[in-house]
Amino acid sequence: MYRVSGRTWDHPPRPSIVSGGVGAIVLSKPKGSAMPARWFIRVFLRVFRAVILLPGLTGIAIGGCGIMETLPTEAMKGGGCGTAFQPPVTPEQYRPGSYRNRSFLSPPEHVGGDTAHREGTPITSIGPGKIVWYGPASGYGELTVVIEHDLLKPQPFPNGNGQIRRTRFFISIYGHLRPSKNRGGARLPWKVGDLVQIGDLIGYVNDDAHNGDGAEHLHFGIRLVSAEEAKAIDPGKWFRGYDYQGIHRETFASPDLVLASLKEIFENCEEESPCEESQGNEDIPSAPEPTPDPEPALPDQQPPASVRQITCLVSQGMLEITVNGSLTAALVGEALPSIAFLSIGSNETGWATSTSPPRYFIPWNGDQYPHTLRAPASVNRFNLWAGGSAGARWFDLSKWQAGGANCRIMADGLGGLVVVR
Secondary structure: OOEOOEEEEOOOOOOOOOOHHOOOOOOOOOOOOOOOOHHHHHHHHHHHOOOOOOOOOOEEOOOOOOOOOOOOOOOOOOOOOOEEEEEOOOOOOOOOOOOOOOEEOOOOEEEEEEEEEOOOOOEEEEOOEEEEEEEOOOOOEEEEOOOEEEEEEEEEEOOOOOEEEEEEEEEEEEEEEEEEOOOOOOOOOOOOOEEEEEEEEEEEOOOEEEEEEEOOOOEEEEEEOOOHHHHHHOOOOOOOOOOOOOHHHHHOOOHHHHOOOOHHHHHOHOOOOOOOOOOOOEEEOOOOOOOOOOOOOOOOOOOOOOOOEEEEEOOOOOEEEEEEOHHHHHOOOOOOOOOOOEEEEOOOHHHHHHHOOOOOEOOOOOOOEEEEEEOOOOOEEEEEEEEEEEEEEEEEOOOOOOEEEEEEEEEEOOOOEEOOO
């Protein structure tokens, strides 16, 4: 008898592909054991916990008391202590926007993230869930996979309208796939209704002649509703990749921010949840709001107040920063390259010389558009990052400061801006 992540198996569980090449097996405390399960898991996670980085996610190993002691047979549950989510490919392969610069809402009608991959690249489930679509679809080619995830209780996520939407269920969408590594080869056995675990192999990137849309790539989308609700509000296109009228943004979200939010929500739940004796059916408390990073040293003299083209908002555990007006003339003082990103939370020292990619970011789409970044409230740095053929660099924003609800922004003395609460 085997017991892994709260499940009892008559045989060893099948292997899963886990980002970074390191698998984390969370052992459940047997009933009657003298060892405190919470203590055991906490020590385990101190050694093996992965840290999220965007782009280049290493996977998210979260919290710990096991997903649950027992799992309902009608659906794969997630969202409790020990829940883990990860990107659908390895960290080295996960580069949002790497296919034709398509990311979430860039272009504005695109409600997912596109990543370029070679034909045959394995695609895996981002977390535990139930397959609700496994087959061909218009615009997606021979195979699209849709998985429904149950978080046990409503949790907050930033949606495509810049609002916080609370949902217990969400669906993950994987487009432009095929069910075999090589054309005509052995097919994966999945079907609608099957339960999947984190890292389960669900498909392969299809070739350009059969994938339904251009060269080889993955479309990865997140919709913040259950499968049934998606079908009810958007029949026929409930796992769509584009929203040309802009009427469905409220139920879609940036996949990167959803993964980051899941980490923020569940990473500390072993501190709050009495899950040693949990049977997995009761609500598990959300993690407390994280404590912000220590403030970096500030210069003795702050620059004079400027027009408020940068505003910030802290609400429900999320930090939101909006930049309006001319970035190139007013903020930077020079033209941006063709590839540029607004970024937050990198906490680098020496912005001007840093070549590290940002942790949370959105593409710069032009001066005529407002840009809003969203990240967990624990981050505290904001800057402008540009990448091009010569590498990456940070722009000096040290002369800017602004404020907003529950937060203010000022120069950090290192060429960037610090978010102070």
